[in-house]
Amino acid sequence: MTLSPRAGLADGRLECAIPDHKPLLTETQAVSEANRCLYCHDAPCIQACPTGINIPEFIRRIATGNVAGSAETILEANILGHSCASVCPVEVLCAGSCVYNEMEQPAIQIGRLQRYATTHAYDAGMRFFTKGAPTGRKIALVGAGPASLACAHELTRLGHEAIIYEGRELAGGLNTTGVAPYKLQAGESLREVAYVQAIGFTIRNGVHVGRDVTFADLERDHDAVFLGIGLGPDSRLSMPGEDLEGCEGAVAFIERMKNDPACSVAGIRRALVVGGGNTAIDAVRELRALGVPEVTMVYRRGEAEMSGYAHELAQALQEGVKVRYWSAPLAVTGEDRVTGLQVAPTRVDAEGRLVIDETQTSMLPADLVLKATGQEKLAAMVAGIAGIAVDKGRIRVDAATGQTGHPRYFAGGDCANGGKEVVNAAAEGKRAAQGIHALLTTQAGTAPAAAR
């Protein structure tokens, strides 16, 4: 099949205006960087990678000119290695554990080398994996994000028939709808989806499980079900004015910015983003990159309490983002549309609880307010399925197999881990595929769904 980098996406989307922060390395740059790698024994970078990519090995293969072998090393461990190369927070994963840090020398640029290798393989149309001998088993996967893609790919290699059900028209999950455009744009995510899918599994777009098809239907027609449903919509702040035009969830806004050509920031001069996590940091950086002159994060606590990555925040500050710490939003103001956000100072009391002083409010003028205070959990969607346990919004799974409390249901990715990285989803999806395979191959007495 042809791998169109822009399949299914309209031109003129806002994200296209945002340049790549870490462009593809040239051959000279890649070989030079690869030659810096010490090729550690039992390397800390491998241990830091949730998918356990043999990093020194793939880097050495770049250095020797065996780029195809390099790409296979990456993709064998992590079929989503192409997007992970660009979206992984390498600073806290592989590169963060590089022994060069111990020498106070720059860590190897592992992500960029990985992207160099996988891009080479994609551009040359190299394929490394094939469908396994058919087992006659059929697995439904709910949601077409990284977890399901990794799971479906592994299941297909093992000879099972995998069918992904995805409510959206575009597959790829957050790689397509949520990742910061300076890391990965939607077109590249769809290119990866096409590459992964080419092994031979099905994605049924526009099918909402629970609406267009029920879990009972899935159970009837399949031998196992994998839940890769991710997280739900942006959390609400439950405050006055929240539904005014110009006030929106950050995840929803980012999806429009990446996928919808109608999304625009024309006329936005002052934007506020409420929250202190990575979505909030992504949103402020993206707004700055789109040319919004004044962008401010509003966070209820101090810098030390922020859950967003320090290296991302540092970059945001360098790009001119302002941060207003110890400020709690009280109300979104405006008549037809947003004109500002009323905030109150906060502090932590002796017991460590957050105290909001509503007597000293101030008004922050704004044309756009984005809420980035978390996402709803979708676990409720599966709460009715017998045996599936939900813990703090996360589907509880067996760590080794991804199996839920219902033996034929497996889960991975954000819906099971509460919201981690693409690389975690990829690892969990693959692990669940192996769990499903083990279940189906030891379940000798149970007839395949196809025969029932």
Add this chain to the structure above:
Amino acid sequence: MADLSVNFAGITAPNPFWLASAPPTNTGAQIMRAYDHGWGGAVWKTLGTPIRNVSARFAANDWGGQKMMGLNNIELITDRPLDVNYREIEEVTRKYPDRATIVSLMFETEDEWKENIERSIEAGAKGLELNFGCPHGMCERGMGSAVGQEPKILERITNWVMRTSTIPVIVKLTPNISEIVPPAMAAQHGGAHAVSLINTIKSLMAVDLDTMIPVPNVGGASTNGGYCGPAVKPIALRMVGELARHEEFNLPISGIGGISTWRDAAEFIALGCTSVQVCTAVMHHGFRIVEDMADGLSRFMDEKGYRTIEDFAGLASRNFRPWEDLNLNFKVVAQINADKCIGCQLCFVACRDGSHHCIYLPGDGTGKAPDDGGRVPHVAADECTGCNLCSLVCPVESCIEMVEIDRGLPEVSWKQFTSGQATLPEYVWKH
């Protein structure tokens, strides 16, 4: 301030840094530019009966992302008319009377040698270098290394030269032989005033795997050439050292082979050279490199208290010995400095797979390394053979040190042991 000037077999120069006979010394213009940068001498690109060159001529060996660790050359001797060369030699020697301008010669008949020695002297050459080393193109015609590989012929031609020459004569030796002493002794017996070594090593640089043509590609084929550059330095040092320590050999030595820095030069001098010749480093970086070579060597000599080159020339030569003279009772073991260790464990894997397996890891089940959950490898000192490999692969400066263990044993060499002059403690085999 150290005095860098040298008197090499009667050839004087402001410093020991000379350009080797090679592409950088092809023309008077190049040599004069080199002299302006500070080179103390230059050996003119070999004069001979006119030849034709091919295109392309060079190929390089890159390594670990670094360019030109080694260079391979299939260019021959000068392809310019002799008259032009002699005119330019005359200009250079007139304008730079204090520099060691030496003419390299390679001819076939005694008459040709005689005529060109006389013309060189007439042009003001301070010395002659006899090219008995070129390993490509000329040797097939009975010259270059074909002479250097046959001590008798080498001696005979040296004799011819000595009959005519009134200036110092240096014989340039080829490394493409099994023993360096016989040709060097032949040069001495032939009456030469000095030797220079090494010429390039006969080599084939690489194969282009797309075209299946070795490099450099000359119209669909290639040929063997002469290997030079940093990669050949250890080979040159060994040959220089072997001559310098030889009791019967007593000519001055001009060291050649991968010299790129003042440190390289100082090592050749320490082994007994009193001038050094440079080519590949200039082909890579230009004549300007001599500025740091002179400055660095001068500072090194000041720091060590050497006033002249002679003060330290040959100091290392006495410590370069045959294996049978080494002390078998000397013992070092590796010691890893945990504070400096970055945990790459390259020492572990090198020792396990590449040497004697006496390094252990925390939690490896042997109980030999303290199981502290860290990544710092542990050397089992009683198993360590003191091979050095771990300290060689360690990327951290002075993290692994080889520490001497004093076992209170006398110095005993293999020669002493096998001749019954001394005994050794019983050998304990650990692995």
